[in-house]
Amino acid sequence: MSLRRFNILIVIALLSMIGLVLMQVFWVQNAIRFKEEQFSKSVSIAMKTVLNRIIETNNNIALESISRRQPCGLEKTNINSIIPPRLLDSLLKSELGCMSISKGFEYAIYNRVNNKMAIGNVENMHASLLESEHQQSVEAVFRPGSYYLTLYFPQQTSVVLKQLLGWMFLSALFLVAVMMSLWLTIRTVLRQKKLSQIKTDFINNMTHELKTPLATIAIASEMLLKQDISLSPDKIKKYISIIYSENQRLQSQVEQVLQSAIIDNGELKLVIKEVDINDLVLQTIETFSIQIKALSGSIIADIKAENANIWADSLHITNVFGNLIDNAIKYSPVRPEITVSTKSDAKGITVLVSDKGIGISKHNQKHIFNNMYRVSTGNVHDVKGFGIGLFYAKKMIEKHGGHLSLYSEPGKGSTFVVFLPYLKHKNEWNE
Ligand code: ADP
Numbered sequence: 076m077s078l079r080r081f082n083i084l085i086v087i088a089l090l091s092m093i094g095l096v097l098m099q100v101f102w103v104q105n106a107i108r109f110k111e112e113q114f115s116k117s118v119s120i121a122m123k124t125v126l127n128r129i130i131e132t133n134n135n136i137a138l139e140s141i142s143r144r145q146p147c148g149l150e151k152t153n154i155n156s157i158i159p160p161r162l163l164d165s166l167l168k169s170e171l172g173c174m175s176i177s178k179g180f181e182y183a184i185y186n187r188v189n190n191k192m193a194i195g196n197v198e199n200m201h202a203s204l205l206e207s208e209h210q211q212s213v214e215a216v217f218r219p220g221s222y223y224l225t226l227y228f229p230q231q232t233s234v235v236l237k238q239l240l241g242w243m244f245l246s247a248l249f250l251v252a253v254m255m256s257l258w259l260t261i262r263t264v265l266r267q268k269k270l271s272q273i274k275t276d277f278i279n280n281m282t283h284e285l286k287t288p289l290a291t292i293a294i295a296s297e298m299l300l301k302q303d304i305s306l307s308p309d310k311i312k313k314y315i316s317i318i319y320s321e322n323q324r325l326q327s328q329v330e331q332v333l334q335s336a337i338i339d340n341g342e343l344k345l346v347i348k349e350v351d352i353n354d355l356v357l358q359t360i361e362t363f364s365i366q367i368k369a370l371s372g373s374i375i376a377d378i379k380a381e382n383a384n385i386w387a388d389s390l391h392i393t394n395v396f397g398n399l400i401d402n403a404i405k406y407s408p409v410r411p412e413i414t415v416s417t418k419s420d421a422k423g424i425t426v427l428v429s430d431k432g433i434g435i436s437k438h439n440q441k442h443i444f445n446n447m448y449r450v451s452t453g454n455v456h457d458v459k460g461f462g463i464g465l466f467y468a469k470k471m472i473e474k475h476g477g478h479l480s481l482y483s484e485p486g487k488g489s490t491f492v493v494f495l496p497y498l499k500h501k502n503e504w505n506e
Contacts, residue, residue, distance in 0.1 A: 081268075095253070103243055106239055110235045114176070122170075122226065125166040125224075126224065128170075129158055129163070155193075157216060158194060158216060158217060160194050160195070163184075164182075167180070167182055176228075181226070181227045182224065182226050183204045183225050184222055185205065186221050187221045203227045204227045207227040211223065280461060281328075288324050288325045292317075328461070332461065332463065334394075334463075338467060339446065343474070345387075347387065350387050350389040351384050352380060352392070352426065355389060355392055356376065356426060357378070358393065359393055360400070360415055362397070367413070373411075373413070375413070376416075377417070379417060383417065385498065387495065394467070396426065399468065400415065400428060404430075406489070407432035412430065412431045413429065413430050415428050422496055423495050423496035425494050425495075428493075430489055433486065434485040434488055435485065436485050444465050444469045447462045472495065476498060479493050
């Protein structure tokens with residue numbers, strides 16, 4: 076998939092996600108509004124029923140008076156006697172209970188003309204009761220018509236929200252799950268793309284690296300094969316040595332690639348012997364000394380490890396030191412200044428390879444131990460390599476029970492720290 080198409084897909088997916096979130100918010104708001112309306116309707120029905128019950132009660136009392144032949148004697152003019160507070164209280168409780176509204180409520184009957192409470196005296200709720208949306212005229216029960224029954228539910232919002240909480244939680248959960256999956260998919264695709272780019276770079280790089288020695292060998296052997304040119308023994312020796320050294324280079328390159336593949340497959344078998352790390356360090360330094368001298372650089376050995384004997388595979392450990400010193404040379408643009416030091420403590424041996432080269436940024440420090448990873452900025456492209464040296468080194472040190480770490484500052488240099496633990500005996504190897 077082309078990058079443009081992938082970007083368009085990501086934008087579409089993100090816009091759809093935003094649309095989905097907005098729709099969810101809209102539906103939740105609608106659901107809250109619907110629940111609130113439902114609540115108001117239930118309260119209104121309950122209030123009407125309560126007032127009807129009170130009318131019925133009053134009618135019964137009036138009929139009773141008539142039957143006792145006292146039609147005018149008991150004329151009631153006080154609201155408290157027409158709407159007895161205790162009756163109102165219990166009727167409200169039972170009717171609201173029937174509507175499944177069992178949470179606390181406050182009520183009052185007040186006169187709208189002067190906002191005075193006729194029944195119910197809830198001082199701290201006065202304002203809330205007057206402003207409440209649940210109000211019903213009691214004109215049918217008591218005149219004048221300015222008296223209103225009002226109900227206030229302090230926990231109305233939380234009651235409505237509680238009813239929707241389960242749904243809201245579920246919808247948020249699904250939304251988060253969809254977002255996470257989208258994010259993971261995008262991340263995986265980006266990683267895959269990066270990996271495929273790294274592999275392509277590696278193949279291009281390797282083809283180029285293998286072509287150079289092959290071309291040199293071809294030219295040198297052509298010269299040797301040309302019968303019409305008579306070559307002096309010196310020239311013949313020179314061409315043969317070119318072929319030999321290019322062949323060696325090819326072999327070591329192929330070896331590197333093979334080793335990284337073997338490590339990746341986990342098929343590597345180590346040959347464990349007792350080795351002196353100080354000796355290995357000194358031998359490796361020796362192999363690079365001519366190259367460093369040719370670059371007018373310096374390499375200092377600071378050997379301080381007292382007990383340098385461990386059980387290890389000397390070939391691979393030498394390769395690791397070789398890779399680190401080779402990098403220190405490669406990534407020092409002018410005269411390489413390298414220090415290799417060893418020290419030991421109760422747990423094991425530490426070998427530090429320091430240079431004053433280009434250094435490595437914090438971001439790249441996280442990746443350079445990955446297989447085939449090469450820093451892709453600055454002038455690093457000019458430096459030959461496959462990006463497998465540090466991967467190999469780290470894996471190898473870890474196979475020996477140790478660890479490889481790095482301290483580096485761009486422009487100032489890098490220090491690679493190899494730690495190898497003491498293992499008392501070969502038997503402690505649990506390969
Ligand atoms: P290669 O050197 O073949 O590219 P490595 O695995 O040895 O592969 O190193 C990976 C990357 O780490 C290199 O491409 C380089 O950018 C960076 N690097 C390694 N060693 C050093 C160093 N001493 N100084 C600066 N950068 C380094």
